[in-house]
Amino acid sequence: MSQFPSLEAALKHFFGYDNFRHGQKNVIEAALQNRDILALMPTGAGKSLCFQLPALLKPGLTVVISPLIALMQDQVDALTDNGIGATFLNSTLNLDQARSRIQSIFNGKIKLLYIAPERLFNEGFQHFLLDVYQSIGLAGFVVDEAHCVSEWGHDFRPEYRQLTHIRRRYPQTPCHAFTATATQRVRQDIIDQLALQNPSFHCTSFNRPNLYYEVVSKGSKSYTQLLTYVRKRRGQAGIIYCSSRKKVDELADRLQQDGIKALPYHAGLADGLRADHQEQFIRDDVPLMVATIAFGMGINKPDVRFVVHYDLPTNLERYYQESGRAGRDGEPAHCTLFYSAGDIKKAEYFIELKEDEQDKRIAYQQLQKMIDYAEGSECRRTIQLSYFGEQFLGNCAGCDNCQNPRPLEDWTIEAQKFLSCVARCRERYGMAYIIDVLKGSKRDKILQNKHHELSTYGIGRDRTKDEWKNLGRSLLHQGLMLESSDGYRILKLNDLSWEILKKQRQVNIPIERRQTAAEILGMGDNHLDAEILFGELRQLRKQLADANWIAPYMVFSDATLRQMATRRPRTQADFSLISGVTSAKYQRYGEPFLAAIQEFCATQAPPKPQVNGTQLITFQLYQQGLSVIEIAKQRNLTAGTINEHLATLLQSGEAIDLDRLVKPEAQAEIEQAIATLGPVSLSQLREHLQEKYSYDAIKLVRAKLIQQSA
Structure with a gap:
C-alpha cells in the first residue's frame, strides 16, 4: 500500500468514495495483515469492497469463490468498467476466451479471479492454481455466501464442503469468508469446514438505517x-x-x-x-x-x-x-x-x-x-x-410506528397480573392459554389443570383479548419476558419480569394506532429543481449504459447522481470530488454528465421573481391585516390577481403568513399532491386533488415550497 498515504486514499483512487461504511475498514485491515477472516455483513453493508480493495493492494492473485454465475459476472463487469483488473472463469466461456483470460492473469493484468466452487476442484484448474502460486503468488481465497458451507445454513451447497481441501494444499494463503446472516451454529461450522485459523471475526449491525x-x-x-x-x-x-x-x-x-x-x-x-x-x-x-x-x-x-x-x-x-x-x-x-x-x-x-x-x-x-x-x-x-439477537432501543425515526407513535399508557398493574399468571401456571404455557386464564375461560384444559382455582383466574375480564395480546407482545419486544424457541412458544420469566412483579420497574405500552406514514406523506427536502436534474441525469446514465451494454448502476450510482444534482459541478476538478467518481469513471463518462449539468443550470434554474410596484402595494395592504377580498375591493382588482401578487411575494421570500390564506390541513394535502406528482401543471395538481381546492390555493402553496427549496 506504499503508493497510498492511507486506506482512504486507496479507496478514493480505486472506487471514488471518500469514506468507508461502518465496519469495512476493520475487515480490510485484518485482510491486509493476512489473517483468516469470518465476516457477517448484511445486505448493503458493502462486503464486496472488503475483499476487493485488499486484493488490489496486495501482491498476487485473489481467488473469489462465488455460487452464482450471474452475480460474479455483474461484479466483474462493475470492476472492469472502473478500470480494475478482474475476470471470471466459468462454463459460459469457450476455450479461446478462457485461454485469453488465463494469459492476462499470468501477465499480471488481473488481480481478482471469480470462479464457481465446482471448477475449483477440476484437475486442470488445480494445475493452473499451482502455477499461479509458484509464479505470481496467491494473495488469498475469498468464500462469498459462506453460509453455503454449512448444512445448518439456509442455502447449503454440498460442493462448498470440499473447500477445506484447498486450505490443506495452501495453508499459508489466508481465507476470508463472508456471509449476510448466520446463527452461532452456522458460524462455527464455517470456521470448522474452512479450517480457519484463529480467524478475525467481524459482525456489523443488522440495522439498515436508510x-x-x-x-x-x-x-x-x-x-x-x-x-x-x-x-x-x-x-x-x-x-x-x-x-x-x-x-x-x-x-x-x-x-x-x-x-x-x-x-x-x-x-x-x-x-x-x-x-x-x-x-x-x-x-x-x-x-x-x-x-x-x-x-x-x-x-x-x-x-x-x-x-x-x-x-x-x-x-x-x-x-x-x-x-x-x-x-x-x-x-x-x-x-x-x-x-x-x-x-x-x-x-x-x-x-x-x-x-x-x-x-x-x-x-x-x-x-x-x-x-x-x-x-x-x-x-x-x-x-x-431482537429476532437476530441484537438490541435496539427504538425511536429509529425510520418506521411508521416511530414516525406516528401510539400514545403510551402505564400498564404496570396489568403487566403484574399477566406475569403473575405466567408464574402461577409454572411457566408451562403460551400466550393464548395465559390470556384465557386471565379472562376466566371455562376451557376444559383450564378446568382439568385446576387453573380456575388460581388467584389470577378471571382477574383480567376488564380487558379484551386483543388488549392482553398487545401487552404480551410488548413485554416480549421490550425484553421484559421470554419465549421458548422449540416451536411451542412457552412464556418464561426473566430478571426484568421479577422486577416488575416486585414493583421495581414500570411498564409503558402503546395503546392506540394512528395513521401510518404511508397515509401521511411528507414533502422531504422540497428541492424540486434538484429532482428534475436528477431525473435527467438518470436518463443520460441509461443511454450511456445501453451504449456500453452494461447495467446503469455500473456507470454511476443513484447516490452519485444525487450529489451531482445537488452540488452541480461545473469543472472536472469539482466533478472529481463527487463520491463514486474515479479518474477512470471521469475519462469514460465525465464529459457528457458535465455538459448535461451545465446545460441544466443555464436553461432550467428559475430566476428569483422580481417584485414590482403594484405587488408591493398589495403587500403593504396585506401587512395592514386586510384579507384578499378586502385588498381586491380596495384596489379594484380581482381576488385572483391579488393571490397572484401574494404568490410572487411568497416565492421572492417576503414575510407572507400562508396560514392566513390557506388552511393548514389544506396545505398538507396540497403539499402531498406536489410531492407525489412533482413539477406538473396547476391543472394536473387540481385534478389529482379532485378539484377540492382552488387554483389560487395550489398556486400559493407551490410558491411557498419553491421559496423553501431555493
Whole structure:
C-alpha cells in the first residue's frame, strides 16, 4: 500500500468514495495483515469492497469463490468498467476466451479471479492454481455466501464442503469468508469446514438505517392501494413479492393494463424468459418486478428504491432478507408490508403441507413472530433486530410506528397480573392459554389443570383479548419476558419480569394506532429543481449504459447522481470530488454528465421573481391585516390577481403568513399532491386533488415550497 498515504486514499483512487461504511475498514485491515477472516455483513453493508480493495493492494492473485454465475459476472463487469483488473472463469466461456483470460492473469493484468466452487476442484484448474502460486503468488481465497458451507445454513451447497481441501494444499494463503446472516451454529461450522485459523471475526449491525419500514392495512380494494403506491413511485426501481406464481402473473398483467411497466418473475417461467425479465430489470428497461421468492439472491441491483410484500411472509428472517434488497446503495428506500388477518390462513395452509410435526411447530412459531411484527406497535427495528439477537432501543425515526407513535399508557398493574399468571401456571404455557386464564375461560384444559382455582383466574375480564395480546407482545419486544424457541412458544420469566412483579420497574405500552406514514406523506427536502436534474441525469446514465451494454448502476450510482444534482459541478476538478467518481469513471463518462449539468443550470434554474410596484402595494395592504377580498375591493382588482401578487411575494421570500390564506390541513394535502406528482401543471395538481381546492390555493402553496427549496 506504499503508493497510498492511507486506506482512504486507496479507496478514493480505486472506487471514488471518500469514506468507508461502518465496519469495512476493520475487515480490510485484518485482510491486509493476512489473517483468516469470518465476516457477517448484511445486505448493503458493502462486503464486496472488503475483499476487493485488499486484493488490489496486495501482491498476487485473489481467488473469489462465488455460487452464482450471474452475480460474479455483474461484479466483474462493475470492476472492469472502473478500470480494475478482474475476470471470471466459468462454463459460459469457450476455450479461446478462457485461454485469453488465463494469459492476462499470468501477465499480471488481473488481480481478482471469480470462479464457481465446482471448477475449483477440476484437475486442470488445480494445475493452473499451482502455477499461479509458484509464479505470481496467491494473495488469498475469498468464500462469498459462506453460509453455503454449512448444512445448518439456509442455502447449503454440498460442493462448498470440499473447500477445506484447498486450505490443506495452501495453508499459508489466508481465507476470508463472508456471509449476510448466520446463527452461532452456522458460524462455527464455517470456521470448522474452512479450517480457519484463529480467524478475525467481524459482525456489523443488522440495522439498515436508510430503509423505511411500514405496515399498511390491506383492505378489500388492495389492488387499488397497490396501484396508488406504485404510481407515487413511478420511474423508481421496485420489487413486489407475492406468495404464488398465479398471483404474480395476475398482478403483473393488471399493472401492465394500467400503464405500469412491470414484468413477472417466478420458477414457472422458461429459463430464457426469466433471464430476459431479470436483464430488463437490471438495465432499467422495466422498473418494476412482480415476483415470488425465486427472485432475489444474486440480483446485483443496488438502486432498488422500494420493496413491497403484497402477501404476508412466513417468517421474519425471510422478510428481512427480501425487504433488504431495497437501498443497497445506501440511499433512502421504502419497505412496505401489505397486511390483513386473512393472509394468516394462507400462510397456515402452506405450513400444514409440511410432513414433519417438529417442522410444523417451528414454522408456526416463526409465522407468529411475523404476525407480531405486522401487528406490533413498537419500533419495527426493535422487533426485527431482537429476532437476530441484537438490541435496539427504538425511536429509529425510520418506521411508521416511530414516525406516528401510539400514545403510551402505564400498564404496570396489568403487566403484574399477566406475569403473575405466567408464574402461577409454572411457566408451562403460551400466550393464548395465559390470556384465557386471565379472562376466566371455562376451557376444559383450564378446568382439568385446576387453573380456575388460581388467584389470577378471571382477574383480567376488564380487558379484551386483543388488549392482553398487545401487552404480551410488548413485554416480549421490550425484553421484559421470554419465549421458548422449540416451536411451542412457552412464556418464561426473566430478571426484568421479577422486577416488575416486585414493583421495581414500570411498564409503558402503546395503546392506540394512528395513521401510518404511508397515509401521511411528507414533502422531504422540497428541492424540486434538484429532482428534475436528477431525473435527467438518470436518463443520460441509461443511454450511456445501453451504449456500453452494461447495467446503469455500473456507470454511476443513484447516490452519485444525487450529489451531482445537488452540488452541480461545473469543472472536472469539482466533478472529481463527487463520491463514486474515479479518474477512470471521469475519462469514460465525465464529459457528457458535465455538459448535461451545465446545460441544466443555464436553461432550467428559475430566476428569483422580481417584485414590482403594484405587488408591493398589495403587500403593504396585506401587512395592514386586510384579507384578499378586502385588498381586491380596495384596489379594484380581482381576488385572483391579488393571490397572484401574494404568490410572487411568497416565492421572492417576503414575510407572507400562508396560514392566513390557506388552511393548514389544506396545505398538507396540497403539499402531498406536489410531492407525489412533482413539477406538473396547476391543472394536473387540481385534478389529482379532485378539484377540492382552488387554483389560487395550489398556486400559493407551490410558491411557498419553491421559496423553501431555493
